[in-house]
Amino acid sequence: MIRWLSAGLFVCAIAVAAFGYGVLAHKDDLFPVPLMREVQRDLRALVVNDLALDTVRHAAPVETLLPDRLAPGLLAISGADTDFHPVVRVVDRKGAVVQRWRPDWFALFDDIAFVPEARRPKAAPNAYPHGLAVLPDGGIVLNFEHLATAAYDACGGLRWALPNLGHHSVHVTETGEIWVAAEVYHDADPVPYANHRAPLRAWTAQRISADGQVLETIDIIALLERLGLRGLLHLSTQMQRETEVTGDTLHLNDVETFPEGLASGIFTPGDLMLSLRNINTVLVLDRETGAVLFQSTGQVLRHHDPDFVAGDRISVFDNNNTLPAREPVPASRVVEIDARTGALTEVLSGAPGAAAGGEPFFTDIMGSHQRLANGNILVASGAEGRLLEFLADGRLAWRYSNRISEDRNGWIYDALLLPPDMDAGFFEEARAACGG
Incomplete structure (x- = not known):
């Protein structure tokens, strides 16, 4: 009896000690918490990349509903191929x-x-392109997600590659310079920011020359500190009396500049827009003075791909990720924010039944949109593996499914409508120029 009682007390003591250590480990990021976090990340990457599938919803992979209302041009689409290898197609x-x-x-x-050892990809599906631009000569620039930025000619030959942990966003300016989102990963303390601890993803915006030289790197955490926006750095903390943060605190997912030729009473060409998904924030900065010209925080939920549009408005793909809640049905959308007043207008809803002749769409991560010259809106619903073109009134005009088997779609990482002059003949000439 005494032996059983002693054993029971010993087990209880071990349990209490384990619980106490678990609480301390979680608070101070002690072993095995970092390891568990990496395992969780790898499992999530496995699901996202190797098993990035969505059940087929439509009989045909391509369906044209309103042929006379489509915007002209070919489409560049990056996504999973039938063997799960990344592929970029022009279709x-x-x-x-x-x-x-x-x-x-x-x-x-x-x-x-x-690349941090625990984050090195083991196979092609785990090194996928997210962030794509087609160059005027028919080449491309893309990011391998959280790994690198690379440029290829029209024949598939590598032009250059940067070991910058590039991700998400590629934006080519009128002068041929390239802006990308990139990263500095801190896997051990100390980190160079007050009230932050490792592991930490310190996001950067990089300006790159056409031949792959890094011209400028902007440290986003340091930038927010300089702008007096320290509160945005610590939104992820959950402690009652502490504000130290760690991990992916901001998640920069888009960098682009205000374009030439677009009239504005607020912005001038070259002003820089930053999209910070994890704090639901869009910022526009004056490149000359560094002043904040526009800020929206909290109007969208886990958004992507803000774009400048006419009338001092910013168009945003709002993932509107309300998971794990299933009621109401999760639905993404496209919104416009008036940069003068901050007023938000929903211009396209992915909710079921939102528009007669419409089409529901929802992607919890990724996703993008493009406002087309004829007023249509192109939506890439990444996790569904679908590309949708809508009229301004919400009616669906065309859809494309990245079919990789009879009953599955592979994810779409990026998609864009190309200018009409980038036709089949253009790419044939581009391949001839590089010997393909």
Whole structure:
């Protein structure tokens, strides 16, 4: 009896000690919390990349509902191929492939020590392109998500690659310079920011020359400190009396500049827009003075892809991620924010039944949109593997599913409508120029 009682007390003592250590480990990020976090990240990456599938909703992979209302031009689409390898395709409205790249992260660098060991991809599906631009000569620039930025010619030849942990966003200016979102990963303390601790993703905005030289790197955490926006840095804390933060605190997912030729009473060409998903914030900065010209915080939920549009408005793909709640049905949307007043207008809803002739859409992560010259809106619903073109009144005009099997779609990472002069003949000439 005494032996059983002693054993019971011993087990209880171990349980109490384990519980106490668990609380302390979670608070101070002690072993095995960092390991568990990396395992969780890898499992999530496995689901997102290797098993990035959505059940097929439509009989045909391509369907044209309103052929006379489509915007002209081919479409560039990056996504999972039938073998799960990343692929970038240029397709026509019937889905026929005009141009193709199969970018390979593993062929970029002899030494990948710049990628944290626990985050190094093991196979092609785990090194996928997120962030894409088609260049005037028919080449492309893309980011391998959280790994690198790379440029390819129209024949698929590598032009250059940067070990910058690039991700999400690629924006090419009128002068040919390239802005991307990138990262500095701190896997051990101390980190160079007050009230932050490792592991920490310190996001940067990088300006890159057409030949792949880094011209400027903007530290986003330091930038927010300088702007007097320290409160935005600590929104992820949950402690009652402490505000120290760690991990992916901001999640920069878009960087772009105000374009030439777009009239504005607020912005001038070159002003810089930053999209910070994890704090639901969009900022526009004066490149000359560094002043904040526009700020929206809390009007969208886990958004992507803010774009400047006419009338001093900013168009945003609002993922509107309300998961895990299932009621009402989660639905993404496209909104406009008036930069003068801050007023938000919903211009396209992915909610079921939102518009007669419409189409529901929802993607919890990724996703993008493009406001087209004829007034239509192109939506890439990434996690659904679908590309949708809507009229301004919400009616669906065309849809494309990234079909990788009879009953599955592969994810779409990026999509954009190309200018009409980038037709099949254009890409044929581009391949001839590089010997393809």
